[in-house]
Amino acid sequence: MTAPRVSVVVPTYNEVGNVPMIYDGLAEALAGRSWELVVVDDDSPDGTADAVRALGLQHDNVRCIQRVLERGLCSAVHWGVQAAHGEVIVVMDGDLQHEPALIPRMLDALQAGHDIVSGSRFLQGTAEKGLSDRRRRLSDWGNRLTNYFLGTELSDPLTGFFATSRRMFLDSIPLMQADGFKVFFDLVYHNRNVTIRELPFEFQRRRHGQSKLQLYVLWLLACDIVSKLSRGMLPPRLVSFVGVGLIGSIFHFSVLYTSMDLGAVFWVAQTIATVVAMVFNFTINNVLTYSDDRLRGTAFYKGLLLYSLIASVGIVANVSTAQITYVSLQGHTFIAATTGLVIDVIWRFVVSNRLIWGRSSMLRKPR
Numbered sequence: 001m002t003a004p005r006v007s008v009v010v011p012t013y014n015e016v017g018n019v020p021m022i023y024d025g026l027a028e029a030l031a032g033r034s035w036e037l038v039v040v041d042d043d044s045p046d047g048t049a050d051a052v053r054a055l056g057l058q059h060d061n062v063r064c065i066q067r068v069l070e071r072g073l074c075s076a077v078h079w080g081v082q083a084a085h086g087e088v089i090v091v092m093d094g095d096l097q098h099e100p101a102l103i104p105r106m107l108d109a110l111q112a113g114h115d116i117v118s119g120s121r122f123l124q125g126t127a128e129k130g131l132s133d134r135r136r137r138l139s140d141w142g143n144r145l146t147n148y149f150l151g152t153e154l155s156d157p158l159t160g161f162f163a164t165s166r167r168m169f170l171d172s173i174p175l176m177q178a179d180g181f182k183v184f185f186d187l188v189y190h191n192r193n194v195t196i197r198e199l200p201f202e203f204q205r206r207r208h209g210q211s212k213l214q215l216y217v218l219w220l221l222a223c224d225i226v227s228k229l230s231r232g233m234l235p236p237r238l239v240s241f242v243g244v245g246l247i248g249s250i251f252h253f254s255v256l257y258t259s260m261d262l263g264a265v266f267w268v269a270q271t272i273a274t275v276v277a278m279v280f281n282f283t284i285n286n287v288l289t290y291s292d293d294r295l296r297g298t299a300f301y302k303g304l305l306l307y308s309l310i311a312s313v314g315i316v317a318n319v320s321t322a323q324i325t326y327v328s329l330q331g332h333t334f335i336a337a338t339t340g341l342v343i344d345v346i347w348r349f350v351v352s353n354r355l356i357w358g359r360s361s362m363l364r365k366p367r
Contacts, residue, residue, distance in 0.1 A: 004061060006035040006107065007086030007166070011076035012094040014044045019051040023062065025100035036061040038084055039094070040076040043068050069359040071292040074186065075178040081169045090163040091183060098161040102201045106163040115168060115194035118184060119161035123200035142221055146185055149225050155198055158182050179237050181217070181224035189228060216288050238349065240289040244281055245345045252277040256337060267323050270337060274315050274344065281348070282307050290357035299363050303356050306363070310351050318344040
C-alpha cells in the first residue's frame with residue numbers, strides 16, 4: 001500500500017456506534033483519493049478501539065491507536081498526527097457532527113495556497129443543527145475571548161474540524177500544550193502569520209454518545225490563555241489547580257473567620273477551614289482540572305479518601321506553618337493562613353498528578 005496523501009485523525013472516547021459511519025462518510029467524500037483513517041482512542045469502556053480494529057480487518061487504510069494511560073483530546077490529536085503517513089492532516093471529531101463532504105473543499109483550499117483550512121459553524125448561511133441555545137451562547141463567549149486573545153476575526157476559532165500540512169503540524173507540536181484546551185486554537189496561536197481559510201459547514205446533531213461541551217470549557221479556555229501568557233511556564237492544569245485553590249480560599253477564610261467568631265482558637269479554626277476547603281477543592285478539581293480523568297461513582301469516594309489520607313501531611317504542614325507565622329507576626333490572621341495554604345497547594349498538586357488522577361493513579365482498574 002502506498003503512503004496515503006491524506007490522513008484523517010479522529011480522537012475518540014465512547015464513540016463505538018459512530019465508527020462505521022465515520023468510515024463510510026470518508027470513503028464517499030474521498031473516493032478516488034489516497035487516504036487513511038487514524039483513530040486515537042482513550043481506552044473507551046464501550047469498546048470503540050475494538051470496533052476500529054474490526055474495521056481495520058476489512059479496510060487496510062484504517063488504524064487504531066489505543067491509549068491506555070494517556071487522556072485528553074489535544075494529546076490524542078498529537079499522537080495521531082505523529083503516527084500519520086499522509087502529507088495532509090485533517091482533524092475531525094468522532095461524533096458525526098463534522099461533515100466529511102467538506103474535506104475535498106479543504107484540500108482544494110490547501111492546494112490553492114492556504115496554510116490552514118477550517119470548518120466554521122458560524123459563517124453566514126450555515127445551519128447549526130447540532131447546537132442548542134446553551135451551546136451557542138457558550139461558543140459565542142468562547143469565540144469572542146479567543147479572537148481577542150489571538151488578535152483575529154475568525155468566525156469559529158474554537159472549531160475541531162480543520163486541515164493543514166503534516167509538516168506544519170509536526171513543527172508546531174513541540175510548542176503546543178498536550179493538556180491544552182483546543183488543538184485548532186493552539187495551532188493558530190503558534191502560527192499567527194499564516195493564511196487561514198474558513199469554509200462553512202452544517203454542524204450536525206449527534207447520533208450516538210454524549211456531548212462533551214459543558215460550561216467548564218470556558219474555564220479551560222481561560223486557563224489555556226493564562227498558560228500562553230506565561231509562555232508555557234505554567235501548564236494549563238497547574239493554572240486550573242491554583243485557580244480552583246483561589247476559589248476554595250474563599251470558603252477557607254469564610255469558615256476560618258466564622259469559627260473564630262464562634263469562639264474557636266486559631267489552630268482549631270484553621271484545621272476546620274482547611275478540611276472544608278480540601279473537600280471543596282477535590283470536588284471542583286475533579287470536574288474542572290482533571291475533566292479528562294474525572295472520577296465517578298465509587299471511584300470518586302475512593303479518590304476523596306485517598307486524597308484525604310495523603311493530603312493529611314499537607315494539612316499538618318499547613319496548620320503548623322500557619323500557627324508559627326501567626327505567633328511570629330503576633331496575630332496577622334490573613335498572612336498566617338495564606339502561608340499555610342501555599343504549602344498545602346504545592347503538596348496537593350504534586351499528589352494529585354502522581355496518585356489521584358494521573359497516569360500512575362492508584363485508582364486505575366487493572367486490565
